[in-house]
Amino acid sequence: MNQDNALKKILESREKGDLPYDFESRLMKKIMLEVKKKKRRSTVFNLCLVSFVSLAMMVSTYLILKYYLWIDLSLPRNPFKFSSGFAPLFGFFFYIGFLVLILLGLDTFFRKIKQKADTN
Amino acid sequence: MEQQNEIECIRRILEGETEQFSYFLQRYSRPIHSMILRIVPCREDAEELTQDTFIKAFKKLETYKGDCSFSTWLYRIAYNTAISAIRKKRMTFPVLDENLINNVPDDAVDVLLNNEKDEEVMQNLERAIDLLNTEELALITLYYSDEKSIIEVASILQLTPDNIKVKLYRVRKKIYALVKNEKR
Numbered sequence: 360m361n362q363d364n365a366l367k368k369i370l371e372s373r374e375k376g377d378l379p380y381d382f383e384s385r386l387m388k389k390i391m392l393e394v395k396k397k398k399r400r401s402t403v404f405n406l407c408l409v410s411f412v413s414l415a416m417m418v419s420t421y422l423i424l425k426y427y428l429w430i431d432l433s434l435p436r437n438p439f440k441f442s443s444g445f446a447p448l449f450g451f452f453f454y455i456g457f458l459v460l461i462l463l464g465l466d467t468f469f470r471k472i473k474q475k476a477d478t479n
Numbered sequence: 480m481e482q483q484n485e486i487e488c489i490r491r492i493l494e495g496e497t498e499q500f501s502y503f504l505q506r507y508s509r510p511i512h513s514m515i516l517r518i519v520p521c522r523e524d525a526e527e528l529t530q531d532t533f534i535k536a537f538k539k540l541e542t543y544k545g546d547c548s549f550s551t552w553l554y555r556i557a558y559n560t561a562i563s564a565i566r567k568k569r570m571t572f573p574v575l576d577e578n579l580i581n582n583v584p585d586d587a588v589d590v591l592l593n594n595e596k597d598e599e600v601m602q603n604l605e606r607a608i609d610l611l612n613t614e615e616l617a618l619i620t621l622y623y624s625d626e627k628s629i630i631e632v633a634s635i636l637q638l639t640p641d642n643i644k645v646k647l648y649r650v651r652k653k654i655y656a657l658v659k660n661e662k663r
Contacts, residue, residue: 363592363623363651369605370624376522378512378529383504386530390537394497 485549493541500537507550508533510625511557517620518561518613528564532557547634554627554635558617565613575656583652591655600658607657615650622647 379385424430485503492499511532516525536556543552594600608616614636621627621635629647633640 363589365595365601365604366592366608366619366651366654367623368595369601369608370517370620373517373608376512376516376525378508378526382526382529383501383508386504386508386533387498387501389530389534390500391497393534393537 482545482548486545489540489543489549492537503536503549503553504533507553510550511553514554514617514620514625515557515561517624518558518617519564524564528557528560532560535560548631551631551634554621554631555637558635561617562613575653575660579656579660580649580652583655588651588655591658592651603658604654607654610657611650611653615646615653618643618646619650 421432425432488499488502508529512525512529515528515532516522519525519528532553536553539556543549591600591604608619611619618632618636621632622629627635629640629643633643636643638646
């Protein structure tokens with residue numbers, strides 16, 4: 360059966376277009392992107408999983424403490440009592456917090472710029 | 480030996496050395512493209528389907544168990560990708576009467592398919608091949624043009640070797656019937 364020379368000849372002469380010279384490099388880039396996507400997906404999945412498990416543990420702990428061990432978990436009516444002596448410190452705390460946020464933002468911004476420069 | 484090297488390469492890719500995949504691209508992109516191009520005549524579509532084949536192969540790499548050669552596994556993905564693309568386009572193929580195919584004498588088929596010196600016969604054969612459906616075209620392409628064995632073709636098309644033998648036998652007769660049908 361394998362001797363059907365006429366059939367072989369026709370099949371071999373049919374369309375024989377070649378791939379573009381950069382086909383392999385383009386495809387390799389796509390595959391690398393695919394790897395990045397896969398990593399991102401697994402990070403998001405892991406984060407969701409950790410959040411879900413933590414939440415479930417917190418809820419179950421609360422339920423065990425409340426309904427199994429009969430511990431009263433209700434908060435006092437006014438847990439935070441501020442005296443007027445603390446008032447001048449609030450401004451300072453807000454200033455420090457604001458400063459930390461600005462520094463963290465700048466850190467992220469410069470990291471991104473460096474990452475872009477490294478990949479290029 | 481070759482299969483061992485390829486399995487080792489796959490193991491390294493799965494461990495994170497993604498750049499090793501370029502070995503498979505260099506080795507198989509052209510034969511796979513050539514096979515797809517014979518089934519899907521549009522060049523742009525064939526290139527895109529070749530790309531899809533390799534991306535699918537990369538995504539499913541961990542499912543390759545090594546029970547067949549990597550090339551057979553890759554050809555199977557390529558064939559399935561091409562078939563589903565053609566199904567989406569809803570192409571229609573002529574249907575021949577079963578009796579017409581069954582009544583074709585074996586000797587006449589042998590003579591026709593080996594008559595490579597007659598220009599008219601060659602032209603008629605070419606037209607008949609264009610009328611074959613995708614599965615038949617893939618079958619004769621893999622067997623005659625890519626010179627795959629019956630077992631390899633069976634593994635690619637996910638059929639039994641006996642089934643492939645029967646199909647090849649019928650396709651040869653169908654080609655003969657199409658050539659004779661066109662002459663009338």
